[in-house]
Structures are given as C-alpha cells and as structure tokens.
Amino acid sequence: xxxxxxxxxxxxxxxxxxxxxxxxxxxxxxxxxxxxxxxxxxxxxxxxxxxxxxxxxxxxxxxxxxxxxxxxxxxxxxxxxxxxxxxxxxxxxxxxxxxxxxxxxxxxxxxxxxxxxxxxxxxxxxxxxxxxxxxxxxxxxxxxxxxxxxxxxxxxxxxxxxxxxxxxxxxxxxxxxxxxxxxxxxxxxxxxxxxxxxxxxxxxxxxxxxxxxxxxxxxxxxxxxxxxxxxxxxxxxxxxxxxxxxxxxxxxxxxxxxxxxxxxxxxxxxxxxxxxxxxxxxxxxxxxxxxxxxxxxxxxxxxxxxxxxxxxxxxxxxxxxxxx
Amino acid sequence: xxxxxxxxxxxxxxxxxxxxxxxxxxxxxxxxxxxxxxxxxxxxxxxxxxxxxxxxxxxxxxxxxxxxxxxxxxxxxxxxxxxxxxxxxxxxxxxxxxxxxxxxxxxxxxxxxxxxxxxxxxxxxxxxxxxxxxxxxxxxxxxxxxxxxxxxxxxxxxxxxxxxxxxxxxxxxxxxxxxxxxxxxxxxxxxxxxxxxxxxxxxxxxxxxxxxxxxxxxxxxxxxxxxxxxxxxxxxxxxxxxxxxxxxxxxxxxxxxxxxxxxxxxxxxxxxxxxxxxxxxxxxxxxxxxxxxxxxxxxxxxxxxxxxxxxxxxxxxxxxxxxxxxxxxxxxxxxxxxxxxxxxxxxxxxxxxxxxxxxxxxxxxxxxxxxxxxxxxxxxxxxxxxxxxxxxxxxxxxxxxxxxxxxxxxxxxxxxxxxxxxxxxxxxxxxxxxxxxxxxxxxxxxxxxxx
Numbered sequence: 082x083x084x085x086x087x088x089x090x091x092x093x094x095x096x097x098x099x100x101x102x103x104x105x106x107x108x109x110x111x112x113x114x115x116x117x118x119x120x121x122x123x124x125x126x127x128x129x130x131x132x133x134x135x136x137x138x139x140x141x142x143x144x145x146x147x148x149x150x151x152x153x154x155x156x157x158x159x160x161x162x163x164x165x166x167x168x169x170x171x172x173x174x175x176x177x178x179x180x181x182x183x184x185x186x187x188x189x190x191x192x193x194x195x196x197x198x199x200x201x202x203x204x205x206x207x208x209x210x211x212x213x214x215x216x217x218x219x220x221x222x223x224x225x226x227x228x229x230x231x232x233x234x235x236x237x238x239x240x241x242x243x244x245x246x247x248x249x250x251x252x253x254x255x256x257x258x259x260x261x262x263x264x265x266x267x268x269x270x271x272x273x274x275x276x277x278x279x280x281x282x283x284x285x286x287x288x289x290x291x292x293x294x295x296x297x298x299x300x301x302x303x304x305x306x307x308x309x310x311x312x313x314x315x316x317x318x319x320x321x322x323x324x325x326x327x328x329x330x331x332x333x334x335x336x337x338x339x340x341x342x343x344x345x346x347x348x349x350x351x352x353x354x355x356x357x358x359x360x361x362x363x364x365x366x367x368x369x370x371x372x373x374x375x376x377x378x379x380x381x382x383x384x385x386x387x388x389x390x391x392x393x394x395x396x397x398x399x400x401x402x403x404x405x
Numbered sequence: 406x407x408x409x410x411x412x413x414x415x416x417x418x419x420x421x422x423x424x425x426x427x428x429x430x431x432x433x434x435x436x437x438x439x440x441x442x443x444x445x446x447x448x449x450x451x452x453x454x455x456x457x458x459x460x461x462x463x464x465x466x467x468x469x470x471x472x473x474x475x476x477x478x479x480x481x482x483x484x485x486x487x488x489x490x491x492x493x494x495x496x497x498x499x500x501x502x503x504x505x506x507x508x509x510x511x512x513x514x515x516x517x518x519x520x521x522x523x524x525x526x527x528x529x530x531x532x533x534x535x536x537x538x539x540x541x542x543x544x545x546x547x548x549x550x551x552x553x554x555x556x557x558x559x560x561x562x563x564x565x566x567x568x569x570x571x572x573x574x575x576x577x578x579x580x581x582x583x584x585x586x587x588x589x590x591x592x593x594x595x596x597x598x599x600x601x602x603x604x605x606x607x608x609x610x611x612x613x614x615x616x617x618x619x620x621x622x623x624x625x626x627x628x629x630x631x632x633x634x635x636x637x638x639x640x641x642x643x644x645x646x647x648x649x650x651x652x653x654x655x656x657x658x659x660x661x662x663x664x665x666x667x668x669x670x671x672x673x674x675x676x677x678x679x680x681x682x683x684x685x686x687x688x689x690x691x692x693x694x695x696x697x698x699x700x701x702x703x704x705x706x707x708x709x710x711x712x713x714x715x716x717x718x719x720x721x722x723x724x725x726x727x728x729x730x731x732x733x734x735x736x737x738x739x740x741x742x743x744x745x746x747x748x749x750x751x752x753x754x755x756x757x758x759x760x761x762x763x764x765x766x767x768x769x770x771x772x773x774x775x776x777x778x779x780x781x782x783x784x785x786x787x788x789x790x791x792x793x794x795x796x797x798x799x800x801x802x803x804x805x806x807x808x809x810x811x812x813x814x815x816x817x818x819x820x821x822x823x824x825x826x827x828x829x830x831x832x833x834x835x836x837x838x839x840x841x842x843x844x845x846x847x848x849x850x851x852x853x854x855x856x
Contacts, residue, residue: 083579
C-alpha cells in the first residue's frame with residue numbers, strides 16, 4: 082500500500098509539472114523546437130492549408146516575391162489560404178502536422194507537396210531527420226509534458242554520421258536500376274559515369290542527380306507509407322487532399338546523365354500519380370512543368386524555382402484545386 | 406523488477422543473468438561472445454589458480470587470463486589506433502598493409518569492454534593473491550561479469566563485494582525501492598538537466614575554437630569539465646539506484662571531485678572505482694610507495710599513462726594522463742601533503758587549473774586541436790562565435806554545484822532520509838519538474854559509453 086500511495090504522489094507531481102510546463106514554458110519550447118505546432122494553432126480555422134518544404138519560397142532576384150501558396154491563393158479570393166513551410170520536410174512530417182490539427186478545425190483541404198528526392202536514401206538518411214523526428218514528437222496528440230519527457234530521453238530516431246553514411250551506401254549498393262538495358266546499382270552508375278575525374282563540377286552534379294533521383298519507388302518506401310497514412314487520415318476526418326508532385330529539372334538530368342534517369346524520374350512520378358488517383362485523391366503531376374532555366378540552384382538538384390516557375394506551378398495547382 | 410520480486414528467491418539471480426545478456430546483446434548480439442570469452446577464461450583460470458599448488462601453474466593461469474583480457478581490449482580498442490597513429494608514421498607497415506588492416510578493423514568498439522574486462526581481471530588477480538575464493542557456479546560468475554546496471558560504464562566492482570550480494574537471497578523491502586528511486590531521480594536530474602543542457606554549448610565551442618573568443622574558450626573548458634562530471638556522475642547514480650532496487654549496493658563512484666585541494670585528492674573523489682582499481686591492481690603490485698624515488702616516479706607515471714590510455718585510443722588521452730601524473734608528482738615533491746597548513750583557495754585554484762586544462766586534451770580530437778585551443782585561450786583574443794546563455798541553464802547549474810558541495814563526503818539518499826516528509830517531497834517535486842520539463846534536447850549518449 083505504501084508504494085501505491087507513493088506512485089499516486091509521483092503522478093500528482095507529474096500532473097502539476099505538466100500544468101506548469103503548459104502554462105509557462107510550452108510556447109517558448111515549441112518556438113525553439115517545433116514552431117509548426119504553433120502555426121497549426123494559428124491557422125486551424127482557415128479553408129486551405131498548403132504544406133511544403135523550401136520549394137514554396139521566393140528566390141533572390143525575383144520581382145514577384147510571392148510564395149507559391151500565395152500565388153495559388155490569389156486564384157481563390159474568397160477562401161482563407163495558409164501555408165506551413167519547413168525546409169527538408171516530407172510526407173512523414175506533413176502526416177504528423179495534419180494529425181495535430183484539432184478536431185474542430187475548419188480546414189477543408191490540404192495541399193501536400195511531394196518532391197521525388199524525399200523518397201531517396203540521401204533524404205531518408207539525412208542528418209536533418211533527427212531534428213524533424215524530434216519535432217514530430219511534439220506534434221503527437223499526447224499531453225505536452227509527456228512529449229517533452231520523451232524528447233529529454235531522446236526517444237526518437239537519431240542516427241550518427243557513420244550510421245547514416247553506412248545506410249546510404251548500403252542502399253546505393255543494393256538497389257539496381259535499368260540503365261542501358263542492364264541492371265546496375267547507384268554507386269556503380271556513378272562510378273561509370275563519363276564526365277571525367279571527380280574534381281570536375283559537372284561530374285559532381287551528375288553524381289548528385291543520380292544519387293537523388295535514381296530510385297525505384299515502391300510500396301515499401303517509407304514516404305509511400307506516409308502518404309498512405311495521410312490518405313487514411315484524410316478519409317477518416319473527411320478533409321480533401323491534393324497531392325502535388327513538384328517539378329524536377331528533367332532537362333538537366335537528361336543533359337548530365339541521360340534519358341535513363343529521366344525515364345526513372347517520370348516512372349516514379351507516374352507511380353505516385355496512379356497509386357493515389359486510384360484512391361480518389363487529386364494528384365497534380367508537374368514533374369516536367371518547369372524548364373531548366375527556372376531552377377535557381379545550379380550546383381545541386383533542388384525544387385527552388387524563379388517567379389516564372391512558381392507562377393506556372395501555382396496556375397497548375399489552382400486549376401486542379403477548382404475541381405474540389 | 407516486478408517479475409524479479411515475483412520469482413522464487415533462489416531463481417532471481419538467473420533472471421538477472423538473462424536480463425544482463427539481453428541488455429548487452431540488444432546493442433550488438435555478436436559482441437556477447439566477448440563477454441562469454443572473458444567469463445569462460447576467468448572462470449577456469451581462477452579455478453585452476455585456486456586448486457593448483459604449483460606456483461608455475463598458477464602464474465601461467467594468471468598470465469593466460471591477463472593476456473586474454475588485455476588481448477581482447479588491445480585488439481578491439483587499440484589496434485586501429487596503433488596502426489594509424491603509431492606504426493604508420495614510423496613506417497612500420499607499408500601503406501597497402503596499413504590500409505587493408507584498417508579496413509579489416511573498422512568495427513565498432515564493443516560498449517563497456519574496458520569496464521568488464523577490468524572487473525573480471527580484478528577477480529582473477531584477487532584469487533591469485535588469495536584475497537578471494539573462486540565462484541563454483543559458472544552461471545553465477547557470468548552474472549558477476551555481466552551484471553547489467555554497471556556493465557557498460559561501471560562502477561567497476563570487486564568480486565568480494567558484489568558476488569556475495571548476487572548470491573544473497575533478497576527479500577522485497579520497500580526501503581530498497583525508496584533508496585533506489587532516489588538515486589535514479591537524482592542521477593536523471595544530473596544527466597538530463599545538467600550534462601545534456603551543457604552538451605550543445607560545449608560542442609559549439611570545441612567544434613569552432615578558431616572563431617571563439619578567449620573567454621568563450623575558458624568557459625568551454627570549464628563547461629566541458631562540468632559536462633563530463635555530470636554525465637558520468639549521473640550515470641553512476643542511475644546504476645547505483647537500479648542495483649539498489651534489487652537490493653544490491655554498488656560503490657560510490659564520485660564525491661565532489663571539483664572541491665579537491667590537490668590532484669591526489671581529486672583522484673580519491675573522481676571515478677573512485679577505477680582509481681582504486683589502478684591502486685590495488687597496478688600501483689601496489691608495482692611496489693606501491695615503499696620503493697626508491699626513481700622507481701616511485703616511474704610507477705606513478707606508468708599508472709597515469711595507462712589510466713589515460715584506458716579511456717581511449719588516442720594520444721590526447723595519453724597527454725591527459727601524463728598531465729595528471731606530472732601534477733601528482735609535482736605535488737609530491739614540492740608541496741606539503743598537509744592541506745590544513747596551506748592556503749586552501751590558491752591550492753584549489755591550482756588544482757582546478759590542472760584538471761580543467763587537462764580536460765581540453767581529453768575532449769579534443771587531436772593534440773594539434775588541443776594545443777590550438779589552449780594557445781587561443783591564452784592569447785586573449787576576441788571572436789565571432791555567438792553563444793546564448795540560457796538563464797534556466799545557469800540556474801540549474803547553480804543548483805547542481807550547490808548540491809554537489811553540500812553532499813561532499815555525504816550521501817544524497819542518507820541526507821534525504823533525515824528530512825521531514827514535506828521537505829523530501831519538495832526535493833522530489835523539484836527534481837521531477839526539472840527532469841521532465843527542463844532537460845536537454847540534443848541527442849547526446851553517455852560520454853563514458855565510448856570507453
């Protein structure tokens with residue numbers, strides 16, 4: 082009996098600690114570690130939420146400095162549009178964020194941006210994953226103090242640099258892709274590429290294109306499982322979903338690596354489109370929408386577009402959104 | 406723990422053995438074989454030493470045990486370093502051979518190998534000197550080697566204190582739960598609130614010493630000293646608490662080391678289980694203090710250098726040990742051992758200066774990094790590194806340091822026992838609140854797990 086009384090007393094202390102944390106410390110903590118949770122609170126009563134990584138942002142030198150989400154919103158003057166942006170985010174993060182919207186939220190539509198790189202080993206085993214995993218804990222609908230304790234106990238996946246490098250290389254060694262009528266691994270493809278030695282910037286860029294996009298997306302990919310969970314959650318809570326496959330720099334992929342890589346990228350986009358269209362989700366496949374000159378980063382494959390690129394993307398998304 | 410107390414008393418030790426092997430195997434199942442090798446070697450070596458009357462046989466058995474344990478340690482912990490930093494620079498091996506050997510040896514260091522090999526070696530040496538009677542039951546001996554609360558980072562226990570407790574049939578006693586829970590709570594507070602909150606600041610300064618100002622570098626050095634202390638002290642208290650829950654007393658591993666007035670005193674308060682191990686199994690067998698001055702000097706330096714190497718395969722740890730050894734010898738030669746007749750503040754400052762400067766070598770990746778750090782620290786330069794000082798962290802640190810001084814030569818648990826119920830629960834409330842709401846947020850494993 083003594084021990085039960087003590088356990089009850091400890092529980093009471095935990096409840097009081099939770100109350101103090103919620104009242105005096107939670108806001109600052111979220112601001113530092115999971116600012117999107119605060120954003121969810123602010124925007125829970127809008128109509129449409131646009132979720133994206135850094136692709137939404139304007140680029141240096143643009144005259145039109147609107148984000149893609151603002152451009153899409155301009156097509157719907159009577160709707161309340163909001164965006165949640167977090168660099169390096171992906172479907173796994175969006176899934177947590179969508180779940181963290183309260184039941185009485187007025188949001189009727191979520192636009193989920195999808196970039197192909199987020200399905201690959203470089204992104205899955207990225208060092209940014211640790212902080213995203215940490216933030217994900219705070220998006221869980223448990224009492225905040227429990228989430229805080231779990232963060233203190235480091236109860237989230239956080240791989241070391243050695244572990245990440247090893248997992249990436251394992252993936253790039255094991256997965257085979259159809260190249261010139263043969264099946265080769267990513268590492269072998271990179272090694273055989275013919276842009277000269279490793280110091281050649283073109284070769285380095287070609288190498289990155291292969292490592293980022295040379296993947297065969299299948300059902301067991303963690304991002305597909307995240308997207309499935311998003312669909313399940315949307316159907317459960319009765320909100321609309323629009324999946325938006327972001328444009329990739331196909332022209333650059335073609336000129337640097339060749340048509341094999343472009344075909345793989347298109348096949349992957351098509352796989353996603355078909356999989357989710359068949360589940361009744363509107364999928365906007367913009368994989369080849371933006372020309373190479375509108376991609377602002379020249380030394381690494383990204384989904385950062387100049388104003389013309391963003392305008393084209395926004396127009397395309399808006400056309401499909403009108404169907405909802 | 407519930408299962409432990411539900412089982413019949415005479416079978417509980419077996420549950421602990423299973424739990425210990427599961428605990429170690431959960432990290433990497435292949436390395437369980439190392440514990441099995443150490444256990445088997447020392448079980449049979451000790452029995453042979455005990456039963457044999459021929460001195461040669463006894464010596465051979467002891468030598469076999471020590472070679473096996475030190476061999477495992479050398480192979481897993483030091484072989485990569487030896488090839489890369491010792492053999493290679495002097496051209497002992499060709500480049501190709503070195504590269505092939507390095508690739509072959511690119512495995513992870515087995516967690517806790519330095520701790521359990523020392524514990525099991527201590528047992529065999531005790532049997533050799535007639536200080537211990539060997540355990541008959543090989544599975545119970547396996548539990549002594551692998552006992553999970555202290556398996557991966559100590560305290561390094563002695564056979565004569567731990568084994569009888571593991572053999573004892575423990576009855577459920579609420580006081581054990583109470584005392585164990587207190588140690589665990591205090592240990593969690595120290596690890597999660599102090600060490601884990603200091604870690605990002607220390608990393609920031611040590612990763613970019615070239616842009617840190619001299620004052621920031623001084624702070625980096627001091628904060629690392631506090632980080633490693635709170636990290637390891639916190640872990641030790643948790644280990645002591647977990648063992649206590651099951652009625653086992655582990656030895657105290659730290660006792661306010663930063664209040665020491667000499668290096669000698671520091672080592673009687675810092676990582677006590679290791680320093681007493683070196684004293685009993687290395688320093689005394691080498692002759693102890695009753696030898697010539699020259700031999701004593703050599704012995705002391707040998708102990709400190711080996712202690713440095715025990716921590717890791719890097720020249721930085723050797724220098725760390727050497728600095729402590731030299732300071733220890735300096736005190737022995739030039740200072741009176743009677744601290745009552747000397748000014749304590751200057752003595753304390755001098756001791757801490759040695760301890761904290763030596764930490765720079767301990768924390769740095771290379772001797773070069775450490776010397777650059779120290780050079781910049783003493784150059785009194787400004788820098789561009791921006792560090793935010795969180796008032797909550799400063800308060801927590803203040804609380805920790807005050808409590809550490811308060812518990813000097815005392816025990817947290819015993820102190821709490823003398824307080825009223827209201828006072829005790831105020832302390833619990835404060836510790837629970839700090840641990841749940843103010844703990845560190847960066848993933849930082851226990852520092853001593855790497856040794």
